[in-house]
Amino acid sequence: MSHADLRLPQVQKLGQTSRTDVWWLQPLVVLLGLSAFGVYATWAAFQARDYFYHTGGAHYLSPFYSPLLYGAPHEPRWIDATLPSWWPSWMPFSAAFLILAGPGAMRFTCYYYRGAYYKAFWADPISCSVGEPKFRGEKYRGEYRLPLILQNIHRYVFYPAAAFVIVLFYDAFRAMWFTRPDGNGTEFGVGVGTLVLLLNATLLGGYTFGCHCARHQIGGYLDRMAGRPIRTACYTCVSWLNKRHMGWAWVSLVWVGWSDAYVRLLCKGVFTDFRIF
């Protein structure tokens, strides 16, 4: 605070610490985990194929491509075209480009991920009570000034992300209906793919609805909640999820990648889907 001045020299250099535990392990795991996911998601988005599995009457759509705005006529596309008319012809198109931006922005501005990638990617700080690069020193801006002050946009990113979760539940529901062998209508069924997609929507729901911004907007902004039973119940639920936000964040990240890989491998014929009933 301005009336409490205190000036001290920076004592620790980058990576300097008296910690004797494996402090570098956690940032390293975060670095590798997020990088691996980023590389896989980008690769999968550029494929623009093998995202919809319909052999044996199944109806599995990869979450990276959902909602499928543009696609081939036999695919569950939302708009009656294979590609947007305004898309420049020289640029490769994948429906996933339009999709990944939403959940991508959610993760990028998420309070949990922010803390984690500031450490793992920018060494700010690399780990608790471990020294930082000297050059940053007092020039540090944190999230107080541009550019990182823009992280406050997170609350707006929440709403589209919540809509994606609903769409993914719809996809999981669609994956419960298989085209009859004679091609006449659909019948209820559950395959391994159905469970993969249902779990995916559930895990992403657990992550998204445990968001700190959701917690704030559902009731956290109030000082008094007594006498508001519905709000209290919602706030309690969101807080319960929020307490485990880091866990949801990682499990849902891994599972959404796996869901895409599962549909992709089915399409490629690496293995076949097992229909439970």
Added chain:
Amino acid sequence: MAQATFRIWKGQGDSAGFKDFVTDATVGMVVLDAVHQIQAESDPTLACRWNCKAGKCGSCSAEINGNPRLMCMTRLDQLDLTVPVIIEPMKSFPHVRDLVTDVSWNFRVKKAIKPFKPRKPDAPDGTWRIQQQDVERVQEFRKCIECFLCQDVCHVLRDHHKHPEFAGPRHFVYTAALEMHPLDTENRLGQMKDAGGIGYCNITKCCTKVCPEHITITDNAIIPLKERVTDEYYDPITRFFKIFKTNQ
């Protein structure tokens, strides 16, 4: 009886440095016991602050093997005694001598935060009525023992020395306790944004990890305050709707 080596920061100013002390490590001992034993056996000039030896006064804060901890709550059987145990003073405050630092900056910051301002009493006898449910949220923050370990570990103070512009996690906890109190009518959000520099916190959660009272500093105090600051200063939509809304 097993012996253990303690590598303790000793001295003042530029002449300070590590000095090794060997002493007996018996069952049930904590680091503060070892320091007292060293004072009694080999160096009566070794300075450290302590008071309660029960983890409640917040005086014996230090860095043990690089981790900010209370000396009185760190048992020797939690540490690897086959190598020297490193004990250093906190690094975010001016060093006085040996293990002692001057933490008075924290008290000056605290004084600057707008005090509790309750609404008018609910009953003619000057008392208030509040629901248990509503005070529960701030109860957690009141467990703070002002050990300042969270201030010590926070890189905004420790590495970036933003003391003049940043109040630090301890004071965000204190502010949250007042700001979310069901009776309070004061608004400290402007103070948190500007003089308190809450935007400097990049939510690394180091403060939460070291808190001996297990206060969920980042998730329950800092992030909700950041969200309230966003409501008040950065979010155009909530700023508009605030005209109609009350946060009571």
